[in-house]
Amino acid sequence: MSTLAVVLLSLLAATPSAAFVQPALFSSTSATVRFASKKEVTNGEVTRTKKKDTNGEVAVNGNAATNGESSKDPYSFIVPILGDLHIDPRKMEDYSIGREHVKSIIKDAKSKVGNDNVALVSLGDLGESKNCDHNPDNPFELFAGTSKCHTIAADFLGSFxxxxxxxxxxxxxxxxxxxxxxxxxxRNFLKCHDKETPQFCREIAEKTLLVGLCSTIFREATYTSHEVIIDDEQIRWFEDLLKSRPAEDGWKIFVFSHAPPNGSGIRIIQENHVVNGCCWLNHSSEKNCRKFIELVREHRCIKGWFSGHFHLGQDYQDSITFPTIDPSEGPYPNRGSCVFAQTSVMRAGTSRDGRQQSRLLRGTKDGFEICTIDHKNDGKVRVDATITYRDDNHEVGVYAHEDEAYEHDNYFKVYQPQVDDHAYVCGAEDEELCMLTPDPITDETVAWWKLSCGRVLGIVNGMMLEFDKSTLAPLGLVMSHDELAGKQVAIIDSGLEECMINFEEDGMDGADCADTEQDDSREQAVLVFDDDGVTVVQPNDDGSYWRKIVRNKIARMKERRREKAAVEFAQMFLPVRTEEEAKQKTLSTWGPYTTTSGVAKSTGVEGITKKAKELNVYSS
Incomplete structure (x- = not known):
């Protein structure tokens, strides 16, 4: 991509406009703007609030003095954005340094756009998920989520x-x-941060909203507790808000969530978030996972969406994605009118790639800039992308620089299928037999296919993954590397002809053709095979294929306590000499689950399956 890659952000056009260089929206000579009152939106209604400004003066109904000059642009605003803080109270140096960087920017911003057109946004994950010597009464307590964590975080966020x-x-x-x-x-989280609701909505400038969506489920998560789950009430609130603030009326909305929505297209981590089902908002719910990109496509008032979660830096060009891309790079992705941006971290110990960065959002009536605050470079501000409004529904986006992470061009890069790309092997939705991998699978094998039911599966990095059938974003692990290495994959029809088979299995009478008339698609089987045999990859009850392996943390903690008790039992009643020997002789079985680990590494039943095969207890 060229240094100034210009992309037309249009739902109606799949090709960019003619390239041009857009002048910077913010120059040293740009005019400052008037002081606009803070407004909050509750349940979709805008209300003015009484709030002390930072100098102790009270601003009521928008009537307040400003230390800066009056502006002719009531649409100007400046918002620093902090990614995952993961505060460890024993290691505050990076936070103190980062805060000074941001405070300097805020001070300058107030002089330019007025006090009430400046705000700070934190994307969550405020505390470190480990014991931080914070509770002498419980040396095993995790710091994250505690009262002390949120009190310290509130003090920190309130000090800017x-x-x-x-x-x-x-x-x-x-x-x-x-x-x-x-x-x-x-409730404690809300109290510590003086919030009335998990979500927030602030009118930061004229007809410009900052909207935040909050994860509200941990213990009660059906699968991994680290899925970022926006509850149904917030989703309804968000949708109502969007309907009441249409782009046609001049509204511009910037959304903030901890994880990005499915379909955002930003760089993600396959080895952690994808395979464990905690990559996207509401990842494990097919309907709610896709809901957010559907809202983005429908409501062109959404101009930007900021997220954290991955602890990746902002030097990759795909840490920012535009609503459409150059046709030479792939098909139209249909991201409405929204620019998505990944946000890095402030503390070195929480970074996955060594970057320590925050975001800066700067807007005017003409558009907005997305910038990087580089905490490893004395807080230097770098413009990453400039977006110019053509009208209420169309924008032009310009990358301000090439991908600066040259040595990490493929670092954490996850392959994502594209329509008609080279890895689309054969039309499994059309052909009765599709031999997807003519050669044994290796780490370099890349192939994907679409089943007749619309599900999309693919081979990448030696693993089989499922991809969203609408956005083609990766959803989760189907089969792990150890199960696929050296094997091949084929798709075959498994429906109508098979209805003629006379099954002799008890309880299957009359079930030979079950559900065949209820589904317009052909029934198919995904097969993994080598010279030693064939494995059928069965879908889940809901029709999906990716394995929801990891349960919530509370369930896994209980399982580990049971295992610990079993080890103690083994030491008492089995001929073992040490605790380590007892652990080696203690196994677990979970029905569909395979491990107490919070990281999905295998879809086989480790230990118990192997032993059963060795003892030849399986019969055909």
């Missing part, structure tokens, strides 16, 4: 001399020793 907004991430309700329910933990 500007109002702050915060949303919860996947660790912010992790106070499992202090609170016995998500509801109690959430």
């Amino acid at each position: 001399d500007v109002p702050y907004e915060v949303i919860g991430g996947n660790h912010d309700l992790e106070g499992i020793d202090e609170f016995d329910s998500d509801a109690r933990n959430l």
